[in-house]
Amino acid sequence: MAANLPIQVEKKTMKQALGPGGLFSIGYANVGSSIYYALGVVAASALGATPLAFAIAGLFFVFTALTYAEGAAMFPESGGASSFARHAFNEFISFAAGWALMLDYIVTIAISAYTTATYSAYFWAPLKDPHQPWGVVFAIVLTGLLCVLNIRGIKESAAFNNFFVILDVCTQFSIIVLGAILLWNWRVLFSYPHVPGQWPTLRAFVYSVSIAMVAFTGIESVAQMAEEARDARKTVPRAVTWVIAAVLIMYAGINGVAFSALNPHVLGTTYQLDPVQGITHALGMRMPILETILRPWIAVLAASILIIATNAGLLGVSRLAYSMGMHRQLPGVLYKLHPRHNTPYLAILFYTAITVLLLATGFFTPSLMENLADLYSFGALLAFIVAHAAIISLRIKQPDLERTFKLPLNIRFRGSAIPLTAILGFVATVTTWLVVVVLHPWGRTAGFLWLGVGIVMYAFHRQREELPLTTTVVMTGVEPLLVPMALKVILVPTIGTAFSEEMIAVACRLSKRERATVKAIYIYEVPMSLPPDAQPVVEIERAQGILTRALQIGEGLGVNLEIQFLQGRRAGEIIVDEAERMKADVILMGLNPTDKLRPSATIGRTVDYVLKKARCRVLLNRPPRATPISASTLQPGEARTSPISAGSEFL
Helix, strand or coil: CCEECCCCCCCCCCCCCECHHHHHHHHHHHHHCCHHHHHHHHHHHHHHHHHHHHHHHHHHHHHHHHHHHHHHHHCCCCCCHHHHHHHHCCHHHHHHHHHHHHHHHHHHHHHHHHHHHHHHCCCCHHHHCCCCCHHHHHHHHHHHHHHHHHHCCCCCCHHHHHHHHHHHHHHHHHHHHHHHHHCCCHHHHHHHHHCCCCCCCHHHHHHHHHHHHHHHHHHHHHHHCHHHECCHHHHHHHHHHHHHHHHHHHHHHHHHHHHHHCCHHHHHHCCCCCHHHHHHHHHHHHCHHHHHHHHHHHHHHHHHHHHHHHHHHHHHHHHHHHHHHHCCCCCHHHHCCCCCCCCCHHHHHHHHHHHHHHHHHHHCCCCHHHHHHHHHHHHHHHHHHHHHHHHHHHHHHCCCCCCCCCCCCEEEECCEEEEHHHHHHHHHHHHHHHHHHHHCHHHHHHHHHHHHHHHHHHHHHHHHCCCCCCCCCCCCCCHHHHCCCCCCEEEEECCCCHHHHHHHHHHHHHHHHHCCEEEEEEEEECCCCCCCCCCCHHHHHHHHHHHHHHHHHHHHCCCCCEEEEEEECCHHHHHHHHHHHCCCCEEEEECECCCCCCCCCECCHHHHHHHHHCCCEEEEECCCCCCCCCCCCECCCCCCCCCCECCCCCC
16 A cells, blocks of 8 residues: 655746746846946957947847747747757757857856956955956856855746846936937047047957857847747747847947947946946036946946846756756766755856856956957857758758748748848858957867867767767657557656656656646655655655656656655555556556666566556656667556567657
8 A cells, every 4th residue: 555655845847937028038138238248348349340340240139039039939948059950950960059058158157257246346446457356256256156056946036037127128228318318429429430549450340240249149048948938939039029129229329328428448448347337437427416326326236137147147057958968968967956955966066167267267367358258259159050050951951840930031942931031140150150260269279179078078978878979869768659649647657767757758748749647756665674654764855856856857848747755565556556546548667777687678576567457558668778679558468578669769
């Protein structure tokens, strides 16, 4: 007889609750926060041509954002460019795009943390001095603190984020309006090409355009949230359109105000790391009360937005690590959960350590910000290249694929409609990436080193797991999913192994197709040496971790799982009783894994009992290292020699 143990497991499921407004807040928080540092960094190279550099980069941004809108509408799942590449090309290219995005998240953490220090310098000036270590120390401490908070599972509130995004938009718009009234000067803006020393060389201008691309790379975040959006096929394109409009308006306005009031050299040196404070100083020259009010307000608001961006980078990198791990692109250790807090703590620690190493280079050079921008451009542009190429490829390979949002301005090529914006975006991002490779030595060296390490790790991991380099692998037991089963209730026992987690994923995929309920159970077989109702603390903690992990797998696949912890003398009896109680239509189970002593997967005591006694169908899967055989569902009482399901192809 099974005993139902009441254990406390926090149920965290991804709800498809984000509308276009929520997606806009996420997108603008990532793209809009760059206003607080990108303007000064670009001005250091582009001088009086900075507005033109941002205009060109903004045009590329529009092309790229539209590409992401079509891709996310077709595939409303997390992953962004990595997901598009999986559908259009193969797993290796998907990994390359995901690994490049991983670099972007790491550099985002570093840039945001370091810029937080420069705006906080309003309260303590040494934080802004590039020749002193305090800004770097501040950034490292902030990153470490957020690392600890993320391991403990403390996330920022969505309402808190939205509140600051609204304040941010209102503040930036107010600065534009005040600047237009007090500072705007068209003659000054158009005079820079004719003023000696105020116009860049062609090489410096091309370099500045590649840096300006940093300001617009946060659009990836909207695609990453597609799984959590209501009716993503419609809301994502709408949100992307809003982000495009808001970002272009804000950047155009801020650029116009800044270069009407400040000399490009001053903006690119004195206010390189806090350009918005330069604008407030210029406003204060016309009306002192404005500087008195705005400087502390900007310091607090910018620091708050940038801390949120830093934390979002940590959250994003751990989420991406989990997604890549689910597709067997990364070693399992990088998405292992903390036994108490149930967070991917090793991934968070690993990527925090890399971020700290990047920040630590600031102890040896005053050019930390420029170096980070170089590296960010390297990774972001690679992801954009893959995204554009994937959309073009899918138009050719799968022209009949449902596209609720379709890019305009198409040209015909061999019977396919190819979007001109994607073609121009692809050419532009490839060209800009080559500029980064040629003109950004620090970004080139560190970027190629990152790619090389990633490819070697990927190849070693796939070889170790006996998986092909280009085949998509996310779970086992895919072939049965191709057969309609008319299911309502799915029961899946789990014991916390990687293969058990794959079975949870199989159940979730099947649930989404069949619109069935999924229940995951963990069973503690009580030894005869203990009373039947014994509740060992170690076993309770283990159950909490395993069942929470099951919830997270369901969350990642958009399925709301039910969970339960049961205990008794024999797991087989408990499974059969639970299946009968809940009127399950199918039980998903796995065979014993193979090893050197057992070259063939075997049916254990529990599976044997369930096959003989269950009154519903039983679907078995072989561990991924076993040789694939044809798939089949086993009916109650069928011989154990019936074909067992296997496979590793993604559904």
